[in-house]
Amino acid sequence: AKDRIELRNGTGVPCVGFGTWELPEGDAGLGALRQALADGYRHIDTAEAYGTEADVGRALRESGIAREELFVTSKVWNDHRGRDAALRAFEGSLERLGLEYLDLYLVHWPAAQGPDDEWQRTNRQTWRALEELYRDGRVRAIGVSNFKRRHLEPLMDAADILPMVNQIELHPGCAQKETRAFCDRHDIVVEAWSPLGRGRVLGSEALADIAAVYGCTTAQLCLRWCLQRRAIPLPKSTDPARISENARIFWFDISEEDLQRIDALDPLGQSGLDPDTVDF
Numbered sequence: 001a002k003d004r005i006e007l008r009n010g011t012g013v014p015c016v017g018f019g020t021w022e023l024p025e026g027d028a029g030l031g032a033l034r035q036a037l038a039d040g041y042r043h044i045d046t047a048e049a050y051g052t053e054a055d056v057g058r059a060l061r062e063s064g065i066a067r068e069e070l071f072v073t074s075k076v077w078n079d080h081r082g083r084d085a086a087l088r089a090f091e092g093s094l095e096r097l098g099l100e101y102l103d104l105y106l107v108h109w110p111a112a113q114g115p116d117d118e119w120q121r122t123n124r125q126t127w128r129a130l131e132e133l134y135r136d137g138r139v140r141a142i143g144v145s146n147f148k149r150r151h152l153e154p155l156m157d158a159a160d161i162l163p164m165v166n167q168i169e170l171h172p173g174c175a176q177k178e179t180r181a182f183c184d185r186h187d188i189v190v191e192a193w194s195p196l197g198r199g200r201v202l203g204s205e206a207l208a209d210i211a212a213v214y215g216c217t218t219a220q221l222c223l224r225w226c227l228q229r230r231a232i233p234l235p236k237s238t239d240p241a242r243i244s245e246n247a248r249i250f251w252f253d254i255s256e257e258d259l260q261r262i263d264a265l266d267p268l269g270q271s272g273l274d275p276d277t278v279d280f
């Protein structure tokens with residue numbers, strides 16, 4: 001089906017996920033999650049570092065949607081790197097979510113500061129934990145987030161199971177050409193966090209002009225561009241109309257010429273969270 005992308009191991013991922021980074025805690029966030037599920041979203045992206053797992057779990061339970069129809073992702077944070085800590089972090093995430101398994105579990109950040117041999121070794125140990133969880137059937141797929149080629153290569157050299165997903169900041173004005181090319185070559189599916197540049201790309205006149213050609217909104221153009229570049233967008237909104245708008249991106253196709261125009265946009269709306277220079 002065109003609303004799913006298949007990972008290397010055959011796991012199908014619903015093509016638009018609901019992002020929960022910086023989703024407000026309490027009623028506003030819960031309301032957005034309920035709205036998203038009611039509106040047809042079946043893929044929810046969370047992380048222990050977001051503080052949203054308990055709300056996600058509650059909204060999922062209340063929705064009554066069958067578990068096998070849902071696709072739920074979480075991520076292990078930097079303070080739980082290494083094999084044992086990552087295994088404990090996973091149990092914590094499952095408990096907060098109230099789930100028996102996850103669909104996708106990611107190493108959240110390469111944390112590539114300090115001597116190369118140190119962070120590379122730590123990432124390999126964290127990855128061991130994810131491989132074990134995968135083999136034990138606790139998670140249907142495993143991957144990383146915010147990894148560039150220089151972070152991926154040492155991990156892949158030592159891995160038994162290669163990452164299936166890499167979730168990165170990706171939006172018009174942040175096209176991530178090198179990382180996407182590397183992931184494409186290695187059959188690693190890219191997911192896009194902040195596919196609207198945290199809303200900062202939506203004022204672009206260049207994007208508005210292209211959107212007008214298709215009769216879509218600028219937000220829909222950004223999300224559709226992700227999809228046609230084989231990345232899974234994870235937009236978030238607390239506004240019911242926008243939540244709905246962001247899921248409706250299957251009724252038009254951007255031409256290759258316009259895709260290339262969007263690829264070539266100057267840097268725009270970037271978060272500045274570059275894993276080469278930023279650590280937490």
Ligand code: A2P
Pocket residue numbers: 019193194195196197198199200202217219220234235236237238239242243245246
């Ligand atoms: P709001 O919650 O008020 O809708 P990203 O997913 O790239 O991080 O962007 C999220 C930001 O973009 C939020 O501030 C959100 O605000 C805004 N946003 C989300 N969807 C839309 C949309 N369809 N149109 C305009 N703004 C949007």
